[in-house]
Amino acid sequence: MTTPERSLVRKLGAWDATLITIGSVLGSGVFITTGDIARSLPHAGLILLVWLVGGVVTLAGALTYAELGAMFPRAGGQYHFLKEAYGPLWGFLFGWAAFFVIMSGGIAAIAVGFGEYLGAFLPFFSTGHVLFSMPLGASVQWTVNGGQLAGALAIVFLTFVNYLGVREGAGLQNLITIAKVGSLLGLGVLGILVSPRVGAVAQIAAPLPAGNLIAAFGVGMIAALWSYDGWYAVSNLAGEMKNPSRDLPVGIVSGAIAITLLYTLVNVVYVRALSVAEMSATGRIGEAAAQSLFGPLGGRLMTAAVLVSVFGCLSATILFAARIYLPMAQDGSFFPSLAKIHPRYATPAACLVAQGVWATLLTFSGSYEQLYTYVIFAVVFFHAATATGVFVLRRTRPDAPRPYTTWGYPWVPALFILSSVALFANTVIERPVESLIGTLFLCLGLPAYGFWQRGAKRSQGAGTRLV
Numbered sequence: 001m002t003t004p005e006r007s008l009v010r011k012l013g014a015w016d017a018t019l020i021t022i023g024s025v026l027g028s029g030v031f032i033t034t035g036d037i038a039r040s041l042p043h044a045g046l047i048l049l050v051w052l053v054g055g056v057v058t059l060a061g062a063l064t065y066a067e068l069g070a071m072f073p074r075a076g077g078q079y080h081f082l083k084e085a086y087g088p089l090w091g092f093l094f095g096w097a098a099f100f101v102i103m104s105g106g107i108a109a110i111a112v113g114f115g116e117y118l119g120a121f122l123p124f125f126s127t128g129h130v131l132f133s134m135p136l137g138a139s140v141q142w143t144v145n146g147g148q149l150a151g152a153l154a155i156v157f158l159t160f161v162n163y164l165g166v167r168e169g170a171g172l173q174n175l176i177t178i179a180k181v182g183s184l185l186g187l188g189v190l191g192i193l194v195s196p197r198v199g200a201v202a203q204i205a206a207p208l209p210a211g212n213l214i215a216a217f218g219v220g221m222i223a224a225l226w227s228y229d230g231w232y233a234v235s236n237l238a239g240e241m242k243n244p245s246r247d248l249p250v251g252i253v254s255g256a257i258a259i260t261l262l263y264t265l266v267n268v269v270y271v272r273a274l275s276v277a278e279m280s281a282t283g284r285i286g287e288a289a290a291q292s293l294f295g296p297l298g299g300r301l302m303t304a305a306v307l308v309s310v311f312g313c314l315s316a317t318i319l320f321a322a323r324i325y326l327p328m329a330q331d332g333s334f335f336p337s338l339a340k341i342h343p344r345y346a347t348p349a350a351c352l353v354a355q356g357v358w359a360t361l362l363t364f365s366g367s368y369e370q371l372y373t374y375v376i377f378a379v380v381f382f383h384a385a386t387a388t389g390v391f392v393l394r395r396t397r398p399d400a401p402r403p404y405t406t407w408g409y410p411w412v413p414a415l416f417i418l419s420s421v422a423l424f425a426n427t428v429i430e431r432p433v434e435s436l437i438g439t440l441f442l443c444l445g446l447p448a449y450g451f452w453q454r455g456a457k458r459s460q461g462a463g464t465r466l467v
Contacts, residue, residue, distance in 0.1 A: 008075055009346045011167045012241045016174065017234045017251020020316055023177035025259045027313030028113050029227030031286030031306045034270055038279035040219040044203035044271045051267050054224035055260025058231050060416040062256035063406050064387045065232050066249035070404040075239030076327040078386055085389030089449060094382050095328045096445040097375050103321035104355060105372040108362035110314045111151025117307040118150050125150035144364055152360045158318045159356035165345045166240045169319045176312035183305035184262050191269030197292050200272045222423060231256050233320040245403030322351040333452050374438040377427040384420035387413050
């Protein structure tokens, strides 16, 4: 008698889905990005408009992904959407890029960001504190700093928590997200109640800057959309939701709306606290605004809030990203050892460990930022392709069950697709060399896919002969 294979357990509800969506988006972006936007678009009213429009685009993406997630309520999200719309190769190429660069590199970047903010309280973990340096050849020096060590420790701890169960991982994530939202609401409410340091109304109504406003607004939109990135995370956890046809659409749409409102509120506070010139001159606008309104203690508390926010974003990314690789391996398109679910904890334990090891290596290598620039274009390409999949599947599978259909179809998904295509084109134009290297990296996935497919066929053939 054989023991039935363990499967993922459905323990998550709409509340979990909403908090995971918020937690996956809310990292350090909103505390930094407005300064970058102000340098490109020096007008307070237009800066607020950028964040609002970015939220609308994000909501359009959430509404679009909600239909796909309700159709295919399995672990892996975007992997399944691309596979069902265009064939298994496209799902594999997304997962290939996700494991080796997009998700693991993102985890490494967030982890080092956590170390950088932790260093403000514990200087040993500062990115400026070099732990050791080692020559690797005539012109290459490998250096490890305290921020990298802190980031690696955070990855190990959060991987361990998520290893123990989806309820444990989501529970920790929910607590951190509630703390993050509370700190942002606190900043927003207090920032509105106190007297403004600068004339907010005058800043918003100031004359528009000279130059190409459309181009400048586009640059600002790119920065804002990267701060909204992560809104799709919960689609990877559909296989562990109690009622995914209801909970996934509620969670992803509610989370996108909540993030848009929070981001807009925080940026209103920035406008009340700092002039546009001061915004563009600072790299950490959240801390600068809090210090301007509440003094040095306010700036210190904001640094602590950012630290918690980044830690929560890291937790959410580790939770949802590992679910991408499980169905790949189960389909015979990835490392076979990653196909199993833990017999006791019902988690993709091997995927979590493999992801954690690779992300930790990227953290210590210091190469994650460079690697990520190579596939930035692929991230938005896959978003555009996934959203287009709604149109493809409505044509090829018109009678397939759709527990949820995208509100505002076809205009809402079209808005998201056009925004993604514009971002993709801008990335290719602005970073042609990196995009070419990224394309070559994706092409390396083709022989890898062929290799795993041949292995899967051999295994199936051997199983048939044994029977």
